[in-house]
Amino acid sequence: MTDTLRPLDEPTLRVPGRWMAAFATAWLGIWMAQLAPVQLLLPLQIESMRATTDWVDSVVSFGIISGIAGMFALIAYPVAGALSDRTTGRFGRRRPWILGGTLLFAASLVVLGLQSTLMGVGVFWSLAIIGFCVLTAALTATISDQVPVGQRGVISGLIAAPQAIGTVLGLLIVEELALGIVVGYLVMALVVVATVIPFLVVARDVPLAAADSPTLTGRALLAGFWISPRQHPDFGWTLLGRILVNVGNALGTTLLLYFLLFGLEREDAAGDLILLSLVYVVFIVLSSLLLGRWSDRVGRRKPFVMAAALFQAVAAGLLAFVPDFTVAIVAAGLLGIGYGAFLSVDQALATQVLPNALTRGKDLGIMNIATTVPQALGPLLGAWLVAVVAGFTGLFLIAAIASVLGALAVLPVKGVR
Numbered sequence: 001m002t003d004t005l006r007p008l009d010e011p012t013l014r015v016p017g018r019w020m021a022a023f024a025t026a027w028l029g030i031w032m033a034q035l036a037p038v039q040l041l042l043p044l045q046i047e048s049m050r051a052t053t054d055w056v057d058s059v060v061s062f063g064i065i066s067g068i069a070g071m072f073a074l075i076a077y078p079v080a081g082a083l084s085d086r087t088t089g090r091f092g093r094r095r096p097w098i099l100g101g102t103l104l105f106a107a108s109l110v111v112l113g114l115q116s117t118l119m120g121v122g123v124f125w126s127l128a129i130i131g132f133c134v135l136t137a138a139l140t141a142t143i144s145d146q147v148p149v150g151q152r153g154v155i156s157g158l159i160a161a162p163q164a165i166g167t168v169l170g171l172l173i174v175e176e177l178a179l180g181i182v183v184g185y186l187v188m189a190l191v192v193v194a195t196v197i198p199f200l201v202v203a204r205d206v207p208l209a210a211a212d213s214p215t216l217t218g219r220a221l222l223a224g225f226w227i228s229p230r231q232h233p234d235f236g237w238t239l240l241g242r243i244l245v246n247v248g249n250a251l252g253t254t255l256l257l258y259f260l261l262f263g264l265e266r267e268d269a270a271g272d273l274i275l276l277s278l279v280y281v282v283f284i285v286l287s288s289l290l291l292g293r294w295s296d297r298v299g300r301r302k303p304f305v306m307a308a309a310l311f312q313a314v315a316a317g318l319l320a321f322v323p324d325f326t327v328a329i330v331a332a333g334l335l336g337i338g339y340g341a342f343l344s345v346d347q348a349l350a351t352q353v354l355p356n357a358l359t360r361g362k363d364l365g366i367m368n369i370a371t372t373v374p375q376a377l378g379p380l381l382g383a384w385l386v387a388v389v390a391g392f393t394g395l396f397l398i399a400a401i402a403s404v405l406g407a408l409a410v411l412p413v414k415g416v417r
Helices: 017-049 055-086 095-112 118-146 149-176 180-202 218-224 233-253 256-263 269-298 302-321 325-351 357-409
Strands: none
Touching: 017 055, 017 095, 017 118, 017 149, 017 180, 055 095, 055 118, 055 357, 095 118, 095 180, 118 149, 118 325, 118 357, 149 180, 149 269, 149 325, 233 302, 233 325, 233 357, 256 269, 256 357, 269 302, 269 325, 302 325, 302 357, 325 357
16 A cells, blocks of 8 residues: 555555554554543542542542643644654654654653652653653544545544543453552553554555655744634634534533532442443444444535534433433433544544645644543533532533534535535
C-alpha cells in the first residue's frame, strides 16, 4: 500500500486486515491506560489525600487536576500534530511521535503512582496527558495519511469500539485483581507499550522529503492554532459540533457514580455502575462498528452524526426527568448507540474537512482537543452544576441541550454529505 503512496497524496488503496488489527489493538491499550486512571485510579489516589469526606470537595479536586491536564492538552495536540507534519527521516512522519508519546505516557503513569501529594499528582498526570496527546495526535493522523475515504468509517470504528472495551477492561483488571494504585498504574503503563509497538512494526510510514517540509517558526506554529471558520466553514462547524456533543457526553457520564449514590441512593452503587458500563460498552461496540461501516457504504456522514447526537440527548433527558435505575439502564443503551456512532462517523467526517494535506496532523490535533478537553473539564463543571445550579436534573438537562446543539451544528457542513 505505502510503496506507491507519497506522503501528501490522498490515499486510494484500502488498508489490509493486519493494519486494522494492529490499529485497533493500539487503541485498546491507549484507552485502557487513559480511562482506568480517569475512572478509578486517579479518583482513589486523590481521595486518599483528602482530609474531608465531602464528595463535592473530592470531585472538585479531581476536576481541578483534570482541568489543568486539559489545558496542557489544548497546546500539546496541535503542537505535536504540527511537528509530526514536518518530521523528515527514514522512520517517517508519524512513527517517531507515536513511539515518543507512548514512552512519555507510560513513564509518567509509573511515576504518577508513586506520588503522595496533590501537586505531584497534578504534575505527572499532566505529563501523562501530554504523552497521550502526542501519541494519539500522530496515530489519528495515520487515518488521513493511509486510509481511503471509503474505508474511514470502519477504521474510525476501530478507535471507538476499543474505547468502550478499554473502559470496562481496564476497570476490571484493576478492580478484580485488587492491584492497588501503584501496581495499577504500572500495569496500565506496560499495557500501552505492549499494544502500541505492534502497530509501529506493521504500519509503514513513507518518509517526507525535506523539500516538502515547511520551515517551522514560532509565528507559523502560533498561526496554525487558528483555522478561520470563514475560510474553512466545514472544519469550523464540524469542530463546534464535536465540542458540543463531547460536552454533553462528559456531563452525562462523569458523575454517574455520584448520581447512583446520592441521586438514586443505590446501596451497591459501584456494582450498578459496572452494570451500566457493560450495557454502554455493548451498544458502543455494536454501534461504532456497524454504523461506521454503513456510513462508508452509503457515502454519507452528516445524518449519522446528527442521529448519534440526538440519541445521546434522549438518554440524558431520560436521566433528567425519570430518575430511576431501570430507566438508567435504558439510557445507558441509548447513550452507547449514540456515542458509538458519533465516535466512528464523526471521526471519518473530521478527516474529510481538513483544510490542507500538509497539515493533517496539526488540524486533527485541533479536532482531538474537542474530545479530550470536555472530558477533562467534565468532573469540575459537573460538580459545580450539581452543587450550585440545579442538582442532577439540571446536569442531565444541560447535557441533553448540548447534544442537541451539537447535532444542529453539523447541518451547515456542505462539503460532505
